[in-house]
Amino acid sequence: MSGWETFITAAIKAVAAFGFLLTLTIILVWFERKTVADLQNRIGPNRAGPWGLLQTVADGAKLLFKESVTPRKVEFGLYIAAPVAALVPALLIFMVIPIGRPFHIGDRLIDLSGTDLNIGVLYILALSSLAVYAVVLAGWSSGSKYPLLGAVRASAQMISYEAAMGLALVPLILFTGTTSLKQIVEIQGGSFGVFPAWNVVLIPSFLIFFIAGVAETNRAPFDLVEAESEIVGGYHTEYSGFRFAMFFLAEYINIFNIAAITVTLFLGGWHGPSVDFGPLPWVLPIVWFLVKSMALVFVFVWIRATLPRMRYDQLMSFGWKRLIPVSLLWIALSTLAIGVRRMGFPWT
Amino acid sequence: MVEVVLFAIFALAALAGALVMVTARNPVHSAMGLLLSMFSMAVFYVMNGAHFVAAVQVLIYAGAVMTLFLFVIMLIGVDRAVDTDEQIPLQRPMVLLLGGGFVFLIFSAAWDAWITGRASGVCTVDCTGTIENISSELFGAWLLPFEATVLLLTIAAVGTVALAQFVIKPRLLESRGDEE
Incomplete structure (x- = not known):
């Protein structure tokens, strides 16, 4: 593939991914409001468009045209940089997730992900660890006490749960023997009897990763960072208009990212039943991927509607005294099991 | 060509970050400068085909160490500018002397020795598989x-x-x- 072709393919993928994520955010926000309303015996948005589908579009348009109020005490440079720092890692993480079966155009193989990295899993962890800067910078540069409290909470919370998140993936990497997301999905293509060979057999890893993912996105019950009943809105209290919209966008893209990464790593990615008819072998994997991801997004919303917010000390002790020891123990156990599976018992 | 342009941009960013880190009055700005430097370093690692090292650089230094710095800065109190009174006598001349000596050492070492071996263009060997290479080593x-x-x-x-x-x-x- 020549340089220009690589460049053009990458550009098309980037633009397509951006459009996809923006559309998806509109649907996700509507989906969340509707689902929470159902779970709480309310109706939810039902005025704008059929079933209130256009409500998010209306809200988004309102945010874009609204004045971006800048408080007097802000540190302007960092204040402007923080929303960008929120959005960029969210968009970049999505670029490595394979959303469908690779296909051919002519003799050229095109992956349905931005790029396939040899260090895909580490790349995801690295970028999600950068997400904390947006919160911290926004909170600090706002020059106001509630955002600052949110920022301090965020930095401690996100470091704690990042550790659990990384540790949860160690057994997975040992099990699959690769850190490339494309290969991890390919490995899950087979089956154990009637069950698909998904990595979800590593149940503790799956659970710890997902819980830590919920905490990383600062969603209920881990939403102390923006606890509106205690610290107004946390780090984005002083933001309005388009700058606030960027934080909002980043939050929902991050939710989808966590769901999509969990699907990719543990739930077989785009694998699923397929029929060999017309374009179906190419279309169905994308549908499967989206269905699985949306199911996990539903779990996000479900948790939010069900569980009350944790207290700060509960949050910390759950992270450090439960999740991390459990993941360390699980690493030891799974390493033994994987060793035996690969090389047999030491006495044989 | 692309590599040269990218290198120029990120080399400047790394230097600017280092300068900001040393000269900024506000500790948060210093932390941001250090972050910029570290991130630019990660880009250099990628350009040299060391993707694993780059990911670890971002994950550990930018992701964990700097976040901890920021956390501590915010806990201690962010609005106070740092006390810039110099406590050690003759601090500035000593810094100049030691710094100059260090630069001289670096240049004299780089004059006839390359620590990493001669540069052979960017990534002439197979760039993928670096994580496998590192782990087997x-x-x-x-x-x-x-x-x-x-x-x-x-x-x-x-x-x-x-x-x-x-x-x-x-x-x-x-x-x-x-x-x-």
């Missing part, structure tokens, strides 16, 4: 030093926890008179 030829380092770090971590735990007792003794 670490767990093959360098197993003993690697394990020793792991042990050292574990001891340090356990020692930190132990220090933090044992510090409580004398404080309790001192404040026995007050109500706890």
